[in-house]
Amino acid sequence: MPRSLLGTRIRENRRSKKISQAALAKQAGISASYLNLIEHNRRGIGGKTLLALARVLEVDPRSFTEGADQALVGRVKQAAAMAPTIACEVDKTEEFIARFHGFARLIGRQFDRAKVQDETLQAVTDQMNSDPFFSEAMHLLVSNITTIKSTVEILSDGQGIPAALRNRFLSNLLTETERLAQTATDILQHFEPSAEGDDISSDTTAAETILEKNDFFINQLEGNFISPVDYAARLNLSKADEDETVDALIKYSAITQKLPIDTFLSIAKPCNYDPIILSQKLNVSLSVVLRRLAHLPKREDIPRFGIMECDGSGAVIFRKQLPTLALPRYGSACPLWPIYRSLSQPLQPIKAFINTPTGERFLTYSLAQYADQNTVGLPSRTTAIMVFTPDYEMFLTKPEIALQPNLAVGLQCSVCPRANCEARRAKYLLQ
Amino acid sequence: MPKSVLIVEDEPFILEALSFLLKREGLTVSAFTDGKGCVEHIQSTEPDLVILDMMLPNRSGMQILEDLRAMDAFTSLPVLMLTAKGQKKDRAAAEQAGVSLFMTKPFANKEIIHNVHRLLSK
Numbered sequence: 001m002p003r004s005l006l007g008t009r010i011r012e013n014r015r016s017k018k019i020s021q022a023a024l025a026k027q028a029g030i031s032a033s034y035l036n037l038i039e040h041n042r043r044g045i046g047g048k049t050l051l052a053l054a055r056v057l058e059v060d061p062r063s064f065t066e067g068a069d070q071a072l073v074g075r076v077k078q079a080a081a082m083a084p085t086i087a088c089e090v091d092k093t094e095e096f097i098a099r100f101h102g103f104a105r106l107i108g109r110q111f112d113r114a115k116v117q118d119e120t121l122q123a124v125t126d127q128m129n130s131d132p133f134f135s136e137a138m139h140l141l142v143s144n145i146t147t148i149k150s151t152v153e154i155l156s157d158g159q160g161i162p163a164a165l166r167n168r169f170l171s172n173l174l175t176e177t178e179r180l181a182q183t184a185t186d187i188l189q190h191f192e193p194s195a196e197g198d199d200i201s202s203d204t205t206a207a208e209t210i211l212e213k214n215d216f217f218i219n220q221l222e223g224n225f226i227s228p229v230d231y232a233a234r235l236n237l238s239k240a241d242e243d244e245t246v247d248a249l250i251k252y253s254a255i256t257q258k259l260p261i262d263t264f265l266s267i268a269k270p271c272n273y274d275p276i277i278l279s280q281k282l283n284v285s286l287s288v289v290l291r292r293l294a295h296l297p298k299r300e301d302i303p304r305f306g307i308m309e310c311d312g313s314g315a316v317i318f319r320k321q322l323p324t325l326a327l328p329r330y331g332s333a334c335p336l337w338p339i340y341r342s343l344s345q346p347l348q349p350i351k352a353f354i355n356t357p358t359g360e361r362f363l364t365y366s367l368a369q370y371a372d373q374n375t376v377g378l379p380s381r382t383t384a385i386m387v388f389t390p391d392y393e394m395f396l397t398k399p400e401i402a403l404q405p406n407l408a409v410g411l412q413c414s415v416c417p418r419a420n421c422e423a424r425r426a427k428y429l430l431q
Numbered sequence: 432m433p434k435s436v437l438i439v440e441d442e443p444f445i446l447e448a449l450s451f452l453l454k455r456e457g458l459t460v461s462a463f464t465d466g467k468g469c470v471e472h473i474q475s476t477e478p479d480l481v482i483l484d485m486m487l488p489n490r491s492g493m494q495i496l497e498d499l500r501a502m503d504a505f506t507s508l509p510v511l512m513l514t515a516k517g518q519k520k521d522r523a524a525a526e527q528a529g530v531s532l533f534m535t536k537p538f539a540n541k542e543i544i545h546n547v548h549r550l551l552s553k
Binding site for chain 1: 442444445447448449451452455486515516536537538539540541
């Protein structure tokens, strides 16, 4: 800030603290008339007086000094440059910051946020542009709408249309409406989870891919016929993928050791696959039972369970998707999911049904647990697990189903049609 | 003599609607549905105005526009480009290539008629 504006800054500071000029002058040991001249930038100010004024105003004297806000000056000027149609008094930026420091900081912060949002938007746009299906589908959609709009306008103004041509336009309208419906359906299907047997998601980790190929049940590991290290070594993976896969397989192997599959299955069905009851009966932690449920053989008499594990920030660290419920990899899931609710209540299992906007229903069990030991004065990190199954009717009766809490949840805000959701944080893209 | 308009559009129903609208305005309308051979067609028919869709099979509207502007005979031929892609970069690229007017789909019939007359009267 130019030294000539020091006085302005002192005046604004004094006013913001509702101190009279006379009172400040008296407490700083100078005359009111001298302070008046300083505040109007008509007198220079020495170090001793500056320190005294800063002391009375309870601010860091450096905040008055030249150049203290150069970064802010730059940001405010850049914000002005972003809106060239508004004739901002850029040459008075320093004076503005001196007089209205709070507002200037607000502009600086808004500028920072706008920059981040612009970059995010650009990234999303690039992502959509690089999706050939989406690009083609949107082109078709706009073409369909163009035909319908133009044809309806022709038919509605009714000028100079022979009967045969009118019928022709009506026929075009019908065909184009059907095409529009088909295009919209194709777009929706593009966003829906893939069919069983397809690659579920392109953002699946190497370990998840290996497990998916084996339906999350590897006989050789179940029977302890091979070590996770040897198993992963046979897969010809890159070093990083092999390391990650070994870690995941070691965790899986540990579950098979604690809960051998035959033992588990023999008791799981009579216990209605209820992990809380199973945990008590088998005398193992609930988290082990939850993970075991994600690694069951694929058989018609065994319900399918998916799993999602997240850290305290909500980031997904492990997942097993099911064809009817795709799970996000990067934090854009629905905050209403019980797994996120469990993070605020560690060690308290949550059993609830979730209903998705597309009509699917899942029974879920969620549990958050502490990931490290308590440090005095510092809460522990938490992680959470949620298992879910669409096959609850295989082991629950209708009255039992009716007793459970139901949560209406979404998948991702931007494609979730629940218009009045209080947890909404992103606009619905498809409206 | 009525002015002639060539519509280069691969969507048959849009083509049909546009043709009707412009014929109703007393213009002579012809159509071309492929990017390939389009420049040659323009050379042989010499329309007063070209309505050019940006996304065409075989050769894009942008490439056709660039080809036309590279020919002395067509440096000032009015070209109205239609596109479903209304992104700034597409508009900027079309302006750079010498488009006379850039319109995004879906358009209002009155608007396109107004613009066609405006370009033809220049």
